[in-house]
Amino acid sequence: xxxxxxxxxxxxDLYNVTIWAMKSSTKSLLSSLLNPIKVIPTEKGLPRYWxxxxxxxxxxxxxxxxxxxxxxxxxxxxxxxAEKDKTQSTIRNFLKYxxxxxxxxxxxxxxxxxxxxxxxxxxxxxxxxxxxxxNTDRKILTVDDVSRISQGLEPQNYDAFVLFADEDINFAxxxxxxxxxxxxxxxxxxxxxxxxxxxxxxxxxxxxERCNRLIVILSPAFLASNENNFFLRFAQAIGIxxxxxxxxxxxxxxxxxxxxxxxxxxxxxxxxxxxxNFWDKxxxxxxxxxxxxxxxxxxxxxxxxxxxxxxxxxxxxxxxANGLSKSKKEGVKFNSMQNLNNCDSSTEEANSVKEKKSSGxxxxxxxxLPSSNKAKAEGLQEKGKRKFWQRNSKRKVAEAN
Numbered sequence: 001x002x003x004x005x006x007x008x009x010x011x012x013d014l015y016n017v018t019i020w021a022m023k024s025s026t027k028s029l030l031s032s033l034l035n036p037i038k039v040i041p042t043e044k045g046l047p048r049y050w051x052x053x054x055x056x057x058x059x060x061x062x063x064x065x066x067x068x069x070x071x072x073x074x075x076x077x078x079x080x081x082a083e084k085d086k087t088q089s090t091i092r093n094f095l096k097y098x099x100x101x102x103x104x105x106x107x108x109x110x111x112x113x114x115x116x117x118x119x120x121x122x123x124x125x126x127x128x129x130x131x132x133x134x135n136t137d138r139k140i141l142t143v144d145d146v147s148r149i150s151q152g153l154e155p156q157n158y159d160a161f162v163l164f165a166d167e168d169i170n171f172a173x174x175x176x177x178x179x180x181x182x183x184x185x186x187x188x189x190x191x192x193x194x195x196x197x198x199x200x201x202x203x204x205x206x207x208x209e210r211c212n213r214l215i216v217i218l219s220p221a222f223l224a225s226n227e228n229n230f231f232l233r234f235a236q237a238i239g240i241x242x243x244x245x246x247x248x249x250x251x252x253x254x255x256x257x258x259x260x261x262x263x264x265x266x267x268x269x270x271x272x273x274x275x276x277n278f279w280d281k282x283x284x285x286x287x288x289x290x291x292x293x294x295x296x297x298x299x300x301x302x303x304x305x306x307x308x309x310x311x312x313x314x315x316x317x318x319x320x321a322n323g324l325s326k327s328k329k330e331g332v333k334f335n336s337m338q339n340l341n342n343c344d345s346s347t348e349e350a351n352s353v354k355e356k357k358s359s360g361x362x363x364x365x366x367x368x369l370p371s372s373n374k375a376k377a378e379g380l381q382e383k384g385k386r387k388f389w390q391r392n393s394k395r396k397v398a399e400a401n
Contacts, residue, residue, distance in 0.1 A: 014118060015092040019082055021121035022091070024151040026113045031074040033106045048101050050074045056097045057081045066191075069180050079143045083195050091118065141202050141210070142192040158187040160213035160248070160286050161206055163231055165221035171252050171269070172217055175282070182283050187211055203231060208238050213286055214246055218266070219253035229258075236260060248285050250278075 022030075038048035046052035050073050054060060059067075059080055067073045082089045091114060098107050140146055144156035164172040172188075179186050187206055193199065207214055214235040222228050232247065239246030249261050251268045267281050 015095060015114070016090055017092075017118055017121060018086070019078055019089050019091055019094055020146075021117050022078075022114065023117050023120075024147070026110060026117055027075055027078065027147075027150075029110055029113065030078075030106070031072050033109065034074040034103075035072065042100070042102050044100075046101055048103060050077055052101050053077060053097055056100060057084075059084065075147060076143075079146060083143065086195075140194060141197065141206060142187060143194060144192065146194065155210065156185070158206070158211045159184045160215045161187045161203070161211040162215045162217070163189075163222075163228060164217035165219060165225055165228065167221040168217050168219050168252055175215065175217070175250075178279070178283065184283075184286065186215075204234060207231065207235050213248050215282075215286070216247060216249045218249055218251045218255060218257070218261075220255045221253075223255060223258065233260065248282070250282065 034050045034053065036049060041047055042052070046055060050067075051064070053074075054064065054067065054077055057077070059077065063080065067076055070076045078089075095107055095114075098104075139155045140149060142156060148154065148156055162172060162175060176186055176188060176191075178184055187210070189199070189203065193202055214232070216222070216228075216232055235246050247261075247264060249264050249266045251257075251266050251270075254270070257266065267278060267285065269278050272278065
């Protein structure tokens with residue numbers, strides 16, 4: 001009897017380790033077993049899936065609706081439990097809760113994997129921490145980082161960090177719900193930060209390195225917080241240093257806009273008309289970046305288009321004295337035989353134009369010559385004929401003698 005009690009005590013000690021010891025593969029198996037809804041409850045009325053586990057762990061209230069929208073509620077639930085109560089979030093208590101839910105099938109399927117995970121976890125705990133594990137631990141800032149790094153992935157990057165006062169939690173919740181509606185990823189201080197780290201240092205690193213935007217929900221309560229004003233001014237400085245649009249101010253409750261925010265375009269929640277939709281404006285402000293902006297393809301009218309430069313322009317031939325044509329522009333390129341034929345035809349046209357010009361010039365000269373000059377020219381012509389016949393007759397006489 002004593003041996004059986006000792007064996008049971010040893011088994012309890014074996015599983016008395018944190019649930020962080022479970023590998024990502026083991027958690028994936030748990031998710032596949034606990035995520036599906038079970039219609040039949042236990043004798044105590046507990047749901048026999050992740051929702052019953054949440055009730056036993058003590059997580060409920062406003063977090064349950066958020067868990068229902070998660071793609072993997074079991075994994076999210078385990079992460080929340082580990083952050084909520086580090087002393088009670090052990091594998092031993094987890095197996096105990098599965099017994100209360102009558103999920104012995106889950107215990108049977110994962111028991112061998114749990115023992116292997118616990119063995120490796122204890123071996124790492126007994127050894128010295130390597131520099132690699134220390135660097136990995138420094139990268140863990142949010143709950144999402146824990147699950148991603150355990151799967152060998154890089155830390156989580158976010159579309160925006162939502163900064164608000166506690167008094168504006170209702171409106172901030174509506175903004176955060178855009179994650180599921182618009183396929184976004186937000187970082188929220190109370191929801192996503194892991195415990196044990198300096199809060200200000202963590203938020204500064206997230207805003208500077210891992211969040212593209214900072215959504216600021218302006219209200220009198222927000223402006224009264226020195227902490228919120230500090231993060232706001234820090235984000236402004238980061239935006240100037242990175243040369244990017246970092247801050248998205250959203251006016252929820254009317255208040256006096258600070259001087260440093262008057263240069264920004266503010267999204268007013270209470271302004272609603274046919275041309276203004278707050279939620280569309282906010283989504284476009286989050287997603288639109290300088291790299292996504294493309295030049296519009298303008299379809300101009302023909303009369304508004306700039307003249308295009310063609311590869312070939314017909315050269316204007318210049319008429320020379322020898323009757324040959326020469327192009328005014330040397331080195332004309334031809335992109336087809338058709339253009340070459342066009343050039344030949346233009347040369348022939350130029351020659352015909354030259355002949356017409358020369359003939360027209362002669363007729364024009366004849367018209368403007370005075371009548372006296374014309375008679376003089378005819379007299380010179382007759383005189384030349386007489387001299388020719390005289391020379392011809394003298395040559396015949398000389399040949400006869």
